[in-house]
Amino acid sequence: MSVWPAWEVREDERTTSWFTVRLAFSDGARVDALAVVCDGCASLEEVRAQPALSLDDLAELADWIEEPLFEACGPRRDPASGRGGSAGSRRARATWPRGIEGRRLVAQEYRAAQQGGADPVLAVMCATGHSRRRSLRLISQARDSGFLAPRHARR
Known part of the structure; x- marks a missing residue:
């Protein structure tokens, strides 16, 4: 797996970063993703996979890339807990009301x-x-x- 910065936007004290993530498997399968990290939360912007991912694999993709993604971000502060925002302080995405x-x-x-x-x-x-x-x-x-x-x- 490799993670590298794509671009970053800074506004006042807030930073939003986009990262390109690539998972390459020994059988030739590959997953490319664009992930965004903002305020200690990560979300997937775009995912391309060859061959296509099943829904179960897509649901697990965030777990696969979360730790390397936050390591690439460097130490960030989690305002909710006061801890660093790396993989050790994993935060679930807040549920948004429907x-x-x-x-x-x-x-x-x-x-x-x-x-x-x-x-x-x-x-x-x-x-x-x-x-x-x-x-x-x-x-x-x-x-x-x-x-x-x-x-x-x-x-």
């Missing part, structure tokens, strides 16, 4: 980031632990529910 409550919280995160001059989509990604695509879907659902203003004015 339905109207989840959409309302997405809208709050989005507006708070906008008002603070930060990237609102990235803020939703970090808050929910979901990929960019899933976060954009949650934002559009919040718009459809009336929690956010429409993206384009209707004529």
